[in-house]
Amino acid sequence: MMRENNVVCRELNCGNPVSVSRGPLIEDGRRGVTLYSCSGDESSIRQCGIRGGPGFCDGGYYHHVTCSESVRLVDGAGLCSGRVEVKSNQSWASVCEADFDRQDAEVVCRDVGCGAPAALQGGLYGEGEGQTWDKEFQCKGKESLLLDCDTSDRENNTCLPGNAVGLTCSEPDDVRLVGGGSRCAGGVEWYDQGEWRTVGTSDWDQRDVAAVVCRQLGCGSTVSVPPGNTTRGFRVSCSGSESSLRECFRSYDFLPGLTVICSESVQLVDGAGLCSGRVEVKSNQSWASVCEADFDRQDAEVVCRELGCGAPAALQGGLYGGGEGQTWDKEFQCKGKESLLLDCDTSDRENNTCLPGNAVGLTCSEPDDVRLVGGGSRCAGGVEWYDQGEWRIVGSEDENQRDVAAVVCRQLGCGSTVSVLPGNTTRGIRVYCEGSESSLRECWRSYDLLPGLTVICSDLLVQPDIFLTDPMGGVFRGHQGPEMFRGYNFTITCSTQPQYPGGSFLLTFTGSNRTQTQPAVNHSAAFLFPAADDSHQGNYSCVYDNYVFSHNFSSESELLSLTITASPLPAFIIRHVVVLLILLTSITTSYLYYKPTRRQKRVNRVSSMDLYVNAMEMVSLSSRAEAGPGEERAAQGTE
Structure with a gap:
């Protein structure tokens, strides 16, 4: 609403808006209008969008603006x-x-x-x-x-x-946080007409108001907005970009008081949510960017912990811009276990310059305070939020369930929402989201009696595994892949964790359009290839398909790269070497078991001859298995 206030004061030639408020409508028969879509640069409110008509403001409020005038x-x-x-x-x-x-x-x-x-x-x-x-x-x-x-x-x-x-x-000292043990944490109060009044806001506006409060107090980023007690005070509505609450709309109303916890000494700015952005620390009541050379993984662990986020996921200079203010002139020396960045030691920088593009950007993972339970997968089930030492059921209003589900799937890294199912009515945490938040911590919440929320995300199935087994029993995985000799048989096996019964595996081959499908038996399927040739060289992957929760889901494995090579020795050399080894074994066996009697000698000679014949038959069979169809027919003709 501040942009509309600027237009009003400008049109009246009365300077800047000093304060804005809302009062009860005076029933004098005058027509009311609502301003919207002002950019703030208009010279007249007629250039803004206007809605109105007879009785438009019945039961509503008038908007009051005080301009600086001179x-x-x-x-x-x-x-x-x-x-x-x-x-x-x-x-x-x-x-x-x-x-x-x-x-x-x-x-x-x-x-x-x-x-x-x-x-x-x-x-x-x-x-x-x-x-x-x-x-x-x-x-x-x-x-x-x-x-x-x-x-x-x-x-x-x-x-x-x-x-x-x-x-x-400086911003006026008309806003404070009380009861939180710090000037940057507690219930929000606004000094008005000689007394401190509690500040509350509508469900969907709490995060925006909290951001303005933390900014006005110079307390960094918003960490959390826990619910407060219902009381009469100021009702405030902000867009989130204001520099102080005085720029927001306010009225007197009966609402739950707002409690805000700010990070106080460190903030992440220009990121996608509470857990990502350019690292800035407070220096002499202003904020300074941190040079990448002065900030390492252990420092990042402390910042992520202080902001209530998970472990560091990405750390890089220039990741979220270079910033426009000063640069922090110290090097952090955190051990990684500190609770606050201010608890870490610092030292003077070795080099007093920070090149452009080196302001460090940090992405923390979302905290493990949300889970889906009872669905057989980490990406399906009833939504629970870890709060005050216990897991509580999450519910939402009917019209907001899809938005809440989208945030849950995004926070868990589970893709997009497939379906949202109502659960049993129970007391837990009532959540309201816009749908664009990166985690539920950025949404409004209260304690209420609502149906629990069950969410099914698209990445329901875990990634299947793929591996190759050669004739000698060797097992190979990965994109670097195995090498197979021409003519040898091999088996490619697809498997998955036992999430849901049934399903099927599709083996795809990138070298051609060939695919094979088999049902999943005991959560796996084996594809046999009897004789390798050059047409089998390429990349293979397994796609696991299953129909659960009234939807089709699929998940693809990583690639398995197979290379086909020639045998290291010609086949006839291999056959003769095998024959010699068998003959040597036969002779050695006959010698060891030789007895002096003629009968025993005859028996031994017969045994040796049998062994030789068996060996020749094995070589013949081996030769036919290794030879192609043409070679096999030629061999039969020779015989």
Whole structure:
């Protein structure tokens, strides 16, 4: 809603929005409208989208905006930073740095509802395109409004380029976190009308409000948003990009109070979720990127643990941009077991420069706090969330189940959602997601009585295994693959873990369009190849198919690469070597068992002859097995 507020104040020529609120509708018969689709740069609300009609706001609220009226900060990052401009004859004029000092800045920051001045510099937020203010301010620093300050004629009537004064005010101390043991953790409270009031928000808006709170307090990234107690206070709605809660919409309502836990000293920015981004640490109340050379795997383990994420998955310079601010000037020396990055030792950097593109980016795995149970697979079953020392059932409203399921499958690395089934009604954790979150921790949650959620993800089946067995009983796996001699038989076996009964295996061969299919018996299937030739060379894979949960699922193995080679020796040499070995064995056997009697001698001679005949028959059979059909017929003709 802040962009709409900017348009309203601009159209009225009243400076910046100072605060926004919502009050009860005055039943005076006037027609109400809703503004939407403002970019913030429009000169009139008529350029925004408008919805309305008779009775459109019945039972609703009016939107209240307070504008700064006589001074504004433009082209900054929020309400409390920008180039100083003051109203002059119903137009806005930049202020020259020489005409503006620290006491003047204190009044401007107070006038626009911000904290004390933090930075004051010419050209800090550009030059502007209009006129330059022709007076010098002489504030004492205690005035409430800039118009209350005295002015005098400028000594020099020129203002050199680059001297339009830019001002950064600190955020006001009107938001705090209480009861969490740290200024960066606890229930959110907002100081209003002389007292601290509890802040609550709608279910779907909690993560956005929490992000603004952590940003306003300079407390890094949001770690978690546990549910609070229901009480009357501020109801706040944010887009998540605001620099403070003052830029968000607020009203008085009866809602659960918001509890926020921020990371405090480290944050991951410009990533895809809470567990990825460019590493930044707090340095003198500002955030600094960390150079890749000063950050290793053990440092990453501590950061991931502090943010409530899993183990580090990727660590690389420039992975999430280079950042625009300063660079951390120390080298971390974590041991990997610390709970907080601030607990780690540091040392001076050996090299005081950090080349562009070397700001370290970190991707942590999602924490193992979500699981699917009872479905026979880690990618199917009832959703459970580990909370407060126990696994709790997760439920969701009917219209939000697909979004929650998408987040669960994404977090578990299980592909996309195939189906969502309602479970039994029970008390557990009620979750609301938009569907784009990287984990359930980024969704809203509360404790409620709802049907548990059962989710089936696409990567239901585990990856099958593939291996080759040669005639000697050797087993080979992997893409590097085995080598088989031409003419030898081999077997390719597909197998999978015993998840579900039934199913079938499809053996695919990338060298051609040939495929073979066999049913899965005891979760495996064997494909026999009687004689290897060059047409068998190539890559093989097993595809396991099964029909479960009323859907067809499949999973493919890694590739097995097979190479066909010639025998190391010609076949006739192998046959003669075999014959000689058999004859030598026969003679040795006859000699050892030789007896002096003639009968025994005759028996031994007969035995030797039998052994020789048997050996020749074995060689003949071996030759026919190794020879092709043409060679076998030729051999028969010779006989």
